[in-house]
Amino acid sequence: MKYFSTRGKVSNISFKDAVMMGLAEDGGLLLPQYFPKIDVETLRGKNYQEIAYEVLKEYADDIDREDFKKLLSKSYQAFDTDNIVPLADIKECFLAELFHGPTLAFKDIALQFLGNLFEYILAERSDSVNIIGATSGDTGSAAIYGVRGKKNVNIAILYPNKRVSSVQEMQMTSVMDDNVLTLAVKGTFDDCQNLVKSYFNDANFKKQYKLGAVNSINWARIMAQIVYYFYAYLQLPKAQKVNFVVPTGNFGNIFAGYAAYRMGLPINKLVLATNENDILHRFISKGDYSLADVKATYSPSMDIQVASNLERYLYFLFKENGAKVSDAVNELKNTGKISFSNEEISEVQTLFMSYGVTNKATEETIKRIYDKSSYVIDPHTACAVEACHKLGLNHDNTIVMSTAHPAKFPDVVKKSLGIDVKEPDSIIKMRSLTTKTEVIENDSSMVKERLKQFFS
Ligand SMILES: *Cc1c(COP(=O)(O)O)cnc(C)c1O
Numbered sequence: 001m002k003y004f005s006t007r008g009k010v011s012n013i014s015f016k017d018a019v020m021m022g023l024a025e026d027g028g029l030l031l032p033q034y035f036p037k038i039d040v041e042t043l044r045g046k047n048y049q050e051i052a053y054e055v056l057k058e059y060a061d062d063i064d065r066e067d068f069k070k071l072l073s074k075s076y077q078a079f080d081t082d083n084i085v086p087l088a089d090i091k092e093c094f095l096a097e098l099f100h101g102p103t104l105a106f107k108d109i110a111l112q113f114l115g116n117l118f119e120y121i122l123a124e125r126s127d128s129v130n131i132i133g134a135t136s137g138d139t140g141s142a143a144i145y146g147v148r149g150k151k152n153v154n155i156a157i158l159y160p161n162k163r164v165s166s167v168q169e170m171q172m173t174s175v176m177d178d179n180v181l182t183l184a185v186k187g188t189f190d191d192c193q194n195l196v197k198s199y200f201n202d203a204n205f206k207k208q209y210k211l212g213a214v215n216s217i218n219w220a221r222i223m224a225q226i227v228y229y230f231y232a233y234l235q236l237p238k239a240q241k242v243n244f245v246v247p248t249g250n251f252g253n254i255f256a257g258y259a260a261y262r263m264g265l266p267i268n269k270l271v272l273a274t275n276e277n278d279i280l281h282r283f284i285s286k287g288d289y290s291l292a293d294v295k296a297t298y299s300p301s302m303d304i305q306v307a308s309n310l311e312r313y314l315y316f317l318f319k320e321n322g323a324k325v326s327d328a329v330n331e332l333k334n335t336g337k338i339s340f341s342n343e344e345i346s347e348v349q350t351l352f353m354s355y356g357v358t359n360k361a362t363e364e365t366i367k368r369i370y371d372k373s374s375y376v377i378d379p380h381t382a383c384a385v386e387a388c389h390k391l392g393l394n395h396d397n398t399i400v401m402s403t404a405h406p407a408k409f410p411d412v413v414k415k416s417l418g419i420d421v422k423e424p425d426s427i428i429k430m431r432s433l434t435t436k437t438e439v440i441e442n443d444s445s446m447v448k449e450r451l452k453q454f455f456s
Helices: 015-021 048-056 065-075 107-124 138-147 166-173 189-200 203-208 219-235 252-262 279-286 310-317 322-335 342-351 359-373 379-390 410-417 425-430 444-455
Strands: 003-005 030-032 087-089 094-097 129-134 153-160 180-186 242-247 267-274 352-356 398-402 438-441
Touching: 003 015, 015 107, 015 219, 030 219, 048 065, 048 219, 065 107, 094 219, 107 138, 107 153, 107 219, 129 138, 129 189, 129 444, 138 153, 138 166, 138 180, 153 166, 153 189, 153 444, 166 180, 166 425, 180 189, 180 444, 189 203, 189 444, 219 242, 219 252, 219 398, 242 252, 242 379, 252 267, 252 310, 267 279, 267 342, 267 379, 279 342, 279 352, 310 322, 310 342, 342 352, 352 379, 359 379, 359 410, 379 398, 438 444
Parallel strands: 094 398, 129 153, 153 180, 180 438, 242 267, 242 398, 267 352
Antiparallel strands: 003 030, 087 094
16 A cells, blocks of 8 residues: 555655655645455454454555554553443443543554554664654643653653643653653643644754654554444444544544545444534535634633644545645635535535534533433533434434543533542552653743753
């Protein structure tokens, strides 16, 4: 399998190179040349790791087959259930529980795998990488857990001091491996992100210190997420065309659903749920992709402005025309919006539906589901459950992607239900661990010096 860029100027990239490259050199995102066809019925009876192998083998065909199997089984060892992604019935719909990894959010599914993949490729190439990332919470902890203790990889995560939840901070700072550094920057998440961007734009620094990234534009992350669409489908009591409802931020998770659809999984609708940051809902429902200010909501991992992975879908919507994708990206940069024709909007709506959920509705949904099913959902999942409810989707063939464990967002759950969430063992254990972090000024050269020292 070869990979090419959505903007059409990079092609013929191997899987291993695609993993190490992240963003394509023309600024676009990498896509596989084709989507391998899979008959889902041939996967019945296999476990998660075996299904992962069957679904992904053609995408990663430059990795030795036995090694690839080993990489996959290693990637799901730290999960707290053998089932990896269990399906729960909450009466209004089914929930695919994607939060059984070490940091209790769905990002573990891809980042546990990506960490192993990095280690494997770097060993083969006798190379090393220094990862820098900015986080508002979930990505940082999942990335740290993905690479902790791995050879030839260091990771430095910048987060806004006093502005991430206490559980999220503890998940990042209780990791004692020497290859992990956390910096609590005296500023906002945007400040952290700007610092990281400036270091990637510093060509000398980037080259000398072999900087790498693990954000959701990496194809390997999307790819790993395709697996659970197949796996969740296979757990339905009755095989039939299915709706997937996905709490969406950067369009990464739902793009994996689109890839599953292109691979032949019997999908009826892909339903995108947003919070009050509803740019993607406006896009799907009426073709309005115009930027607005980012609001802080109860579901912070979906508080986004530009959905970076949408570009992958636009490539197909624009009939595989890379120049048209480049034009759209420029239009967004220059005018704050992307325009679509009526034909394009109809095309989007043949497969996608969407709904935007307010903070108030998020709270009410957490309460309704608890009263009805004695099941506690987190605020991100609640947006998707509410979308399912409001759009009138059937219980029997609708699966909501449950992206986080409610214990990660105890304040909203307490506000909705008046009770504390029962904490899973992993959090209880974490509370007795020592933590390390460094508070640092929001000062580019100070942070840079600290990074240089750590990477040397
Ligand atoms: C990252 C995240 C999302 C958004 O996922 P995308 O792939 O960016 O659409 C949703 N829910 C939770 C809990 C997350 O951590």
